[in-house]
Amino acid sequence: MVGNNSEPLATSAASGSASAVKLSVRNLAIDYAGKPALEGVNLSIHENEIFGIIGPANAGKTSFLKALNRMDMFDNHMHVLGDVQFNGRSVNKLRNVYALRKRIGVVFPLPVGLPMTVYDNVALAPRLSGIRKRAQLDEIVQRCLTRAALWDEVKDRLQSLGSLLSGGQQQRLTIARALSQEPEVLMLDEFSIAVDPVTTMRIEDVLKELKSEMTIILVTNLVQQANRLADRTAFFLDGRCVEIGTTQALFSGQVKEQKTQDYIEGRFG
């Protein structure tokens, strides 16, 4: 939690039912220096679900994620129109975007092991929110690394550099770091690109467990990964959200658009 910062985000106190809306997106349009990347997206993401987003390259999947935690602020050329609400609050109007980002963990395709020790990588977010006690930090580091299925491999070298781990280990380190924020939403953008199949399966198991505690948004270019994990799946194509449905429906052929069917069956993309 974010302590005494102004504008605390209401932690949807009214929730309780599994279908409470966590994120709601209305008329979202994104462009980069006038070049449209995404338009007309309307969807809601519920608490404790895994929301899959599939689609070929340049469909606007990553841009969508960037709009959710205001990453457009990092890029002068990126403009976001429309409304994104997190726990019922418009993220575009928040002054305390830091509290928003703290509640949304992000994992990118290429792992970013920060050039500090494994321990410090995972302890960074807790330290940023003011936790100083060594015992408490130790506990968080061990818990997050364990949940990211990395603890056994690094428990003897917590003091070596995080950026020297292998690619797959760094990706799990990135996930552990995201978990150390105690996020309400975890966004993963094609996390398995730099990870071997065995590790991918281990991370997928972790995600299934995490679902009970948080909302997970899974952008993937592996259609079968969405099928394995997602409760609902959205299909993005050419900067539009073509279709949203339960994963079960989409993968059993109950689609409204032929293109969705074609993509799922691997006929293009």
Next chain:
Amino acid sequence: MFAQTKLNIHDRHVQSLVRTLFMLMTALLILPVLAILATLIVKGGSMISWDFLFSDPTDGMTAGGIFPALLGTIWLVAVALMVSVPLGIAAAIYLSEFAPDNWMTRIINLAIINLAGVPSIVHALFGVGAFVLFFGFGTSILAASLTLAIMTLPVVIVASRESLQAVPQAFREACWNMGATRWQTIMKVVLPNAISGILTGVILEVSRTTGETAPIMFTGAAFFLPFLPESVFDQTMALSLHLFVVSTQVPNVPEALPYGVALVLISMVLLMNSISIAFRMYLRGKKKW
């Protein structure tokens, strides 16, 4: 299939010719350094003694030591560093981490480049006008050091900015995405990885500050002073000016004396450089990505 054609042989010969040529050119760079050091040591080495370093000049500066000048140079460099390092690093952090990409920033960058190109004698006159007269510091260590600081500021800013920008953007974004502010990101991620490059800028500045003569001769360095400075508002002697004086302004100076002064001056620079380089290597050894 691996037999050499005439063309292959020709290509290989050209390559080795180019390599040899460039290697010779590189080797030429070392020659002046070696020549300077050798000359100074041969001609001035005999002057160096405990007494030379730590006693006052005597007999109209034709004998005795260089202590007031040595101490004065340390004063000047230290005060200049105290001003230019914090100022330069702060400006570099602003330009690299905060400044929006607009006309204002571009003008500031242009100003920094131009400041680096201003001749040192012009800086000296600026120092007289601004610090000695306008601010009323008089000819003093403070005025001379501020002039030196202004002159070397662009070096610190440019070197620091370059090394800040060399830190991958992905590190910053990873940190921002955890909810860190820009300042937290700078302290936790950016600065620790840029510090070795920033030190390079400071090293360059120290070397340059130690040797400069023009900016200090009108603003705070004295021809000859029979006493040591007690505060930054006093004048002082300085090694670089002392070298100029004993080489050209004073009659009947023994030949070895200027060489001895020059040897001390260059040793100071080399000593500072090696300390900083060692420190930098230590820091660099800790950083890897």
